[in-house]
Amino acid sequence: MISFTLFNYWAVIVLMMVGFYALISRDNLVKKLIGLNIFQTSVIMMYVSFGKISGGTAPILIESGGHGGDGHGVQVAGDAAHAIRDGAEILYSNPIPHVLMLTAIVVGVATLALGLSLVVRINEAYGTIEEDEITRKDNAA
Amino acid sequence: MTETMVQIVDVVLLILLAITGIAVIRTRNLFVAVMLAGIYSLVSAGLFVVMDAVDVAFTEAAVGAGISTVLLLCTLALVGYKESKPQHTTILPLFVVIVTGGVLVYGTAEIPPFGEPDNPAHQNVAAHYIHDSGDEIGHIPNVVTSVLASYRGYDTMGETAVIFTAMVGVLLLLSRGSLPKRVYHAGHWHKVKRGMTREDLIAEMEDEEAHDSTVVGGEDEEDG
Numbered sequence: 621m622i623s624f625t626l627f628n629y630w631a632v633i634v635l636m637m638v639g640f641y642a643l644i645s646r647d648n649l650v651k652k653l654i655g656l657n658i659f660q661t662s663v664i665m666m667y668v669s670f671g672k673i674s675g676g677t678a679p680i681l682i683e684s685g686g687h688g689g690d691g692h693g694v695q696v697a698g699d700a701a702h703a704i705r706d707g708a709e710i711l712y713s714n715p716i717p718h719v720l721m722l723t724a725i726v727v728g729v730a731t732l733a734l735g736l737s738l739v740v741r742i743n744e745a746y747g748t749i750e751e752d753e754i755t756r757k758d759n760a761a
Numbered sequence: 762m763t764e765t766m767v768q769i770v771d772v773v774l775l776i777l778l779a780i781t782g783i784a785v786i787r788t789r790n791l792f793v794a795v796m797l798a799g800i801y802s803l804v805s806a807g808l809f810v811v812m813d814a815v816d817v818a819f820t821e822a823a824v825g826a827g828i829s830t831v832l833l834l835c836t837l838a839l840v841g842y843k844e845s846k847p848q849h850t851t852i853l854p855l856f857v858v859i860v861t862g863g864v865l866v867y868g869t870a871e872i873p874p875f876g877e878p879d880n881p882a883h884q885n886v887a888a889h890y891i892h893d894s895g896d897e898i899g900h901i902p903n904v905v906t907s908v909l910a911s912y913r914g915y916d917t918m919g920e921t922a923v924i925f926t927a928m929v930g931v932l933l934l935l936s937r938g939s940l941p942k943r944v945y946h947a948g949h950w951h952k953v954k955r956g957m958t959r960e961d962l963i964a965e966m967e968d969e970e971a972h973d974s975t976v977v978g979g980e981d982e983e984d985g
Contacts, residue, residue, distance in 0.1 A: 625874035625875055626869050626872065626874065626875060627772065627775075627875070628771065628775070628875050629869045629872055629875065630866060630869065631772075631775040631776075631778075631779070632775075633862055633865045633866055633869070634779055634862070635775075635778055635779060635782055636862075636865070637858045637859075637861065637862040637865075638779065638782035638783060638785075638786065639782065640858055640861065641786060641854055641855070641858045642782075642785065642786045644854045644857065644858070645786075645847070645851050645854035645855070646786070646844070646847065647845070647847060647848065648791065648844040648845070650791050650794075650795075650833065650836060650837065650840065650844075651791065651794060651844060653833075654785060654794055654795065654798045654833070655785075655786075657798060657802075657825075657829060658782050658785065658798070658801060661801065661802065661805050661821070661825065664805075664817065664821070665805060665808065665809075668809055668812050668814045668817055669812060669875060670880075670882050671812070671813075671814065671882065672812040672813060672814075672875065672876050673813075673876055673877075673878050673883065674764060674875075674876030674877070674878075675764060675876075676813055676876075676878075677813060678813045678814070678815045679813070679891060679903070679904040679905055680815070680902050680903045680904065680905075681891075681894075681895050681902040681903075681904065682902075711878065712813075712891050712904070713812070713813035713814070714882055714883050714887045715887065715890055715891065715904040715905045715908055716882075716886065716887050716890070716908065717814070717882070718814045718816055718817050718905050719905055719908045719909045719913055719916075720916075721814070721817050722816060722817060722820055722905070722909060723916060723917065723920045725817070725820050725821055725824050725825060726820070726824060726920060726924065727920060727923050727924070728824075728825075729824050729825070729828055729829055729832075730923060730924045730927035730928075731927065732829055732832060732833075733832055733927060733928075733931050734927045734930045734931055734934075736832055736833065736835075736836040737930070737931045737934040737935050738934060739836055739840060740836060740839050740840065740934075740935065741934050741935070743839065743840045745941050745944055745945065746945050747945065747946070749840050750844075750845050752848050752849070753845075757945050760950075761943070761945070761950045
């Protein structure tokens with residue numbers, strides 16, 4: 621099997637740098653915001669990678685038959701997130717990064733909305749959304 | 762065997778994401794860039810499913826691929842979709858990006874291996890949430906829901922405060938409230954006088970434009 625121990629993190633860093641490059645090298649403000657969004661998604665991806673456990677499943681409790689959803693089918697087995705069901709071990713991935721990233725996604729769209737309304741306002745005042753033209757007009761004043 | 766399959770899907774999706782991201786940078790049509798950003802969000806939602814984060818995946822698909830795309834398209838309707846050619850060299854940004862990426866890759870040497878159950882991230886409260894949330898919170902099988910709404914409820918409350926602040930900001934920016942102090946139009950800055958309405962300003966600009974076209978070579982005499 622291919623060595624997989626750090627591939628995910630490296631790929632996420634590549635995506636992060638793609639977003640970062642769009643953010644610092646483009647003059648168009650909408651393009652910058654798209655780059656910021658790409659950067660943000662890759663940070664989310666990095667956190668979710670931290671929470672993944674190989675062979676694990678989504679952190680939704682699987683109940684053993686008969687107990688009817690009271691959570692007793694899940695038992696403690698060791699330090700890691702193990703559970704026992706019909707004698708077979710169920711591994712759940714770590715739910716904490718998922719919770720944190722749910723918050724991050726929603727805050728991200730709030731940031732995007734605020735940034736875009738700034739872009740609309742800048743376009744109203746300057747007639748352009750290219751950063752170099754805005755600077756030129758500012759200097760002309 | 763199934764783990765290998767999962768890893769293949771993971772690698773393919775990550776490569777697709779990289780291609781989409783580079784295409785976003787290369788295109789000069791903002792409409793295309795926005796559509797590609799939507800595709801990027803959707804593919805990353807697929808990747809989140811592969812990494813067991815189903816809640817993150819459907820939020821990303823709804824918010825990232827849905828609402829963000831709608832917001833971006835609304836903006837494009839107001840500002841146009843053409844991006845001008847970059848004026849300056851791209852060597853410096855490329856250098857910064859490569860150095861930053863190199864430092865980050867160097868930093869991954871200390872990261873525990875991907876997917877190991879013994880990683881430090883899984884050792885503290887995570888096990889408690891998984892073992893006991895079924896009993897403590899009561900009949901909610903989805904651990905993410907329990908943590909989001911109960912164990913870390915304050916986090917979610919803070920999030921709503923952030924969204925409220927952003928909404929107030931958007932409303933203040935987009936409502937036709939007070940005018941800026943000066944407006945750039947047809948080659949000069951126009952000072953906005955106190956008590957001036959938007960219509961007055963437009964009328965003044967049109968007057969000046971008509972005046973400028975009669976006086977040939979009118980010089981800029983605007984010392985701010």
